[in-house]
Amino acid sequence: MLVANDPDIVFLCETKINANKFSSVRSRCKMEGCLVVNANGKSGGLVMMWKESNKVKVQTYSSNHIDSIIKLENDNPIRFTGFYGNAEPNKRQCLWNMLRRVGQSVTKKWIIGGDFNAILDNAKKEGGRRKPSALMEDFREVVDELSMADLKTDNGWFTWVNNRDCTALVKEKLDRFLMSANDVARFPFMETNVIHPRLCFKYDVCWAKDVEAKKIIKEAWQKGFADIMGKIEMVGKKLGGWQYKKLKQMRTQMGTLQANINKVIDSQGGTYASNKLKALRIKLGKLLDEEEKYWAQRSRIQWLKEGDKNTRFFHVRATNRRKKNNIARLKDMDVSPLSSKYKERAKQGVRN
Known part of the structure; x- marks a missing residue:
C-alpha cells in the first residue's frame, strides 16, 4: 500500500505494538521521522511517520492523538492531528474535550484524521442496532464548535465492516478527515479515498x-x-x-x-x-x-x-x-x- 500511494506522511492507529518493535518497520518504509506512542497491552498504539525530518514538528501527543505542524512546499504550515477515538462510549467526552484544548492553540489550517470510533448520524451506519442519539449529538457538537467540515470520500463510504453474514452484517463510517470549514475551498483538488487493503495470501x-x-x-x-x-x-x-x-x-x-x-x-x-x-x-x-x-x-x-x-x-x-x-x-x-x-x-x- 505504501509503494502504491507513496505518502509523505503516515498516521497509524491501533498498532498494538511498542516503540522498540517499530524501528524495522520505519526503516523498511524509508521514513526519516517517526513518533511512536506505545500500545496499552494488546490495544491502542499510535504511529506518525514522515519522509523529511524537517517538514514535521510534533506539538503534543497522548494515547489517543498526535498533534503536529506540517510545512508544505510553499512554506505555508498546516496543523494535522492524528486521532484515535476510544471504543468505550463513556470515555469519549474526555477525548472531545482534548480536541477542544488543541483547537484553542490552532491558528492555521487544521486537519484532524483517524479512527474516531463514532458516527455523526445514523446515515453513517447500515445494519445492527441504532446508535444512542446522545453520543452522536456530542460528536456533532464538538465538530460544530471547532468549525470543522467532514470531508466526503471520493470512493466508498463505509470504512468499517464486521464481516458477518446476512442480517448480522454491520457497516459504519468510523474513519474520517475533518478540516477547518473556512479552508476547504482553498483545496479544490483535494481527494480523500477509502483504501481497503488486499489480504495477504500465504500458502498453507x-x-x-x-x-x-x-x-x-x-x-x-x-x-x-x-x-x-x-x-x-x-x-x-x-x-x-x-x-x-x-x-x-x-x-x-x-x-x-x-x-x-x-x-x-x-x-x-x-x-x-x-x-x-x-x-x-x-x-x-x-x-x-x-x-x-x-x-x-x-x-x-x-x-x-x-x-x-x-x-x-x-x-x-x-x-x-x-x-x-x-x-x-x-x-x-x-x-x-x-x-x-x-x-x-x-x-x-x-x-x-
Whole structure:
C-alpha cells in the first residue's frame, strides 16, 4: 500500500505494538521521522511517520492523538492531528474535550484524521442496532464548535465492516478527515479515498496432502479470471472459508475421539478394547499433527520451539501420555479384578 500511494506522511492507529518493535518497520518504509506512542497491552498504539525530518514538528501527543505542524512546499504550515477515538462510549467526552484544548492553540489550517470510533448520524451506519442519539449529538457538537467540515470520500463510504453474514452484517463510517470549514475551498483538488487493503495470501502446508483442498484450488483456478492476481485472490477466498469450516470440524472430531478414548479406558474389555483404543489414538494423533502444522505456520514456529505448555495441542498430548502410562485396573489370571488386598501389594511392587 505504501509503494502504491507513496505518502509523505503516515498516521497509524491501533498498532498494538511498542516503540522498540517499530524501528524495522520505519526503516523498511524509508521514513526519516517517526513518533511512536506505545500500545496499552494488546490495544491502542499510535504511529506518525514522515519522509523529511524537517517538514514535521510534533506539538503534543497522548494515547489517543498526535498533534503536529506540517510545512508544505510553499512554506505555508498546516496543523494535522492524528486521532484515535476510544471504543468505550463513556470515555469519549474526555477525548472531545482534548480536541477542544488543541483547537484553542490552532491558528492555521487544521486537519484532524483517524479512527474516531463514532458516527455523526445514523446515515453513517447500515445494519445492527441504532446508535444512542446522545453520543452522536456530542460528536456533532464538538465538530460544530471547532468549525470543522467532514470531508466526503471520493470512493466508498463505509470504512468499517464486521464481516458477518446476512442480517448480522454491520457497516459504519468510523474513519474520517475533518478540516477547518473556512479552508476547504482553498483545496479544490483535494481527494480523500477509502483504501481497503488486499489480504495477504500465504500458502498453507495443511493443503498439500488434502484432496478436497486440491479440488478447490483446481476449480477456482479454472474460473474466468484473466490475470493471475485475480486467480490467486479467488483461491485464497475459497480456501480460507473452507479451512475455517474444516478447523471447526476437526476440533469437534478431536473432542469426540478424546471422549471415546476415555470411555474405552474406563470400560472393561479384552483384545477388542485394546485394538479399539489403539485405533482411536492413531486417529487423534493424525488430527493433532494437522492442528500442530496449522498453528505452527501461523505463529512462525516460535511457540513450537519455545514449547508453550499452555496450548491445547500440548495439553492433549500430555494428557494422552499420562493415560498411556496409567494402569487403569489390575486383573488376575482369570481376568477378574484384584481385591483391595492384592492391589496394595501391586502398588508397593511398582513403587519399588
